């Protein structure tokens with residue numbers, strides 16, 4: 040995936056549908072953002088009419104609301120509750136089946152779906168999260184076959200964020216709001232269309248077929264200014280990109296107990312977090328006892344089973360479960376994967392039903408004052 | 411296995427809805443009857459209440475004096491006793507009377523109160539005999555029954571789904587109703603199992619699957635009040651289908667009750 044240099048092109052809003060058609064023509068199943076049940080949700084799209092054009096959103100701890108943006112841009116909103124994660128790391132997936140034979144058991148891998156997917160409108164934070172999942176699921180000798188086949192066939196049409204939410208803090212984690220890697224194409228939206236850049240050969244071949252013109256310097260400058268403004272607009276931040284030492288020095292901080300009084304131990308944060316990869320595995324036998332299917336399903340460090348070891352639950356209390364979430368995400372992840380597990384998407388803040396803000400909690404615990 | 415395991419389905423104080431989870435199995439009910447022998451299931455036909463069985467499913471709560479000796483006998487006759495539904499597992503909706511004056515209600519409703527022989531409270535089966543496994547829900551669904559039977563037939567422990575409902579909600583790809591619509595939802599303190607049925611229909615969960623394994627009732631109650639529910643409305647959310655489940659009961663009872671006892 041060598042960086043591909045070419046001059047950025049300009050694509051009119053009216054021609055966005057052509058981009059989708061090229062992807063469809065190339066055999067991709069297209070996934071894109073759309074409004075469903077009052078939120079921006081990623082699902083199959085056939086036409087750009089389905090995109091959340093003209094929408095903006097308001098997000099705060101424990102609060103999310105779509106609202107009319109007052110203009111007709113396609114991507115004038117920050118991420119909703121989910122985007123890429125469920126398409127690569129399925130919430131529930133059959134891994135293998137076992138069949139009872141005459142005198143032996145036969146094990147068979149369940150073939151993973153591997154339709155080539157093209158995802159429209161992916162943000163920088165989610166690409167950073169995808170790269171973390173690559174590290175987790177595609178480690179040298181332990182490659183996850185299902186994840187790998189979906190990942191190999193993935194095409195990403197990214198979007199540079201112009202309208203971060205109040206809960207976004209990707210600038211402080213170094214993961215956004217501008218897309219720098221991992222995409223095939225990236226769009227920067229302006230009032231009348233998009234600056235489009237390709238990053239891969241696949242992206243270039245698509246770009247070559249677009250009815251686009253070379254982008255003017257003034258438009259390129261406007262797109263750059265928009266990304267800068269998006270970064271400056273972000274009010275939240277983590278005190279540092281490496282909080283490992285600070286967190287582990289504060290395992291007995293009284294704040295953990297204070298959080299535990301508010302935290303519902305519900306696992307919404309881990310479910311919406313694009314980097315959380317914990318899962319459990321279990322078998323479902325058929326009624327006739329002849330076959331059983333082995334499943335993998337999302338799990339959470341807020342569940343009792345996450346720390347259950349033969350007769351002992353290591354983290355019975357919420358205090359220890361929240362502490363596990365934060366010390367892993369922002370601390371021991373560095374040991375595991377060489378960086379923090381937080382890409383600053385803010386989802387765990389917006390989607391916590393009681394609005395617990397990890398940036399504020401991490402700051403308090405690590406530095407003694409809220410960010 | 412040389413003989414088919416015997417199964418009985420018993421009913422105590424209940425609406426019969428959980429037994430429908432068996433009838434709703436459809437074709438799987440035929441498959442099930444090839445694996446087990448259903449010897450007692452009054453709602454579907456066979457009646458043989460006293461026969462010793464391998465698995466007894468019990469629907470309903472203990473709410474009359476006659477229920478007590480009956481449940482003891484069932485326990486005695488059963489290798490595994492599994493409660494099925496909110497009534498059997500927590501006391502059910504009828505446990506609302508545990509917080510009221512039962513005799514006052516009986517006197518107010520029945521023309522001949524002397525015909526009614528009811529206990530003052532409605533209690534879970536586990537308050538009276540040892541229960542081997544609990545299936546929560548009002549009603550339970552067929553999948554829970556099947557998984558439980560399949561596990562027992564395979565000689566393993568059934569999986570206890572006690573994580574929060576929120577996670578099933580997220581696994582279905584639903585957006586949180588509390589966050590996006592400001593609706594009160596008991597999902598964070600309720601155990602998974604229904605597949606987030608109510609949130610999938612745009613309605614907050616009312617807790618029919620009972621408390622999750624590590625519920626924080628007081629924090630959720632406070633959130634409900636921030637969302638605009640009165641203390642009384644919040645109390646009623648917790649004191650509803652599973653009002654006698656300790657986690658819901660304790661949270662609810664700490665909130666003020668605006669209405670005098672015995673009155674609607």
Ligand code: SF4
Pocket residue numbers: 308311312313314315368380381382383384385386387388397
């Ligand atoms: S921890 Fe929170 S802000 Fe960070 S990546 Fe996960 S959901 Fe996003």
Ligand code: SF4
Pocket residue numbers: 117118162163164165200202203204207208209210214215216217269382383384385
């Ligand atoms: S965290 Fe950054 S990249 Fe993600 S949605 Fe917000 S602004 Fe965009």
Ligand code: SF4
Pocket residue numbers: 301302303304305306307308309341390391392393394395
């Ligand atoms: S931090 Fe919020 S979302 Fe996470 S478990 Fe606690 S209450 Fe749930």
Ligand code: SF4
Pocket residue numbers: 307392575576577579580584585586587588589595596597598606609614615
């Ligand atoms: S809608 Fe209810 S069950 Fe779903 S995540 Fe929100 S609080 Fe939990």
Ligand code: SF4
Pocket residue numbers: 548575600604605606607608609614615616617618619620
């Ligand atoms: S969402 Fe709640 S109330 Fe509705 S069926 Fe499920 S557990 Fe019961």
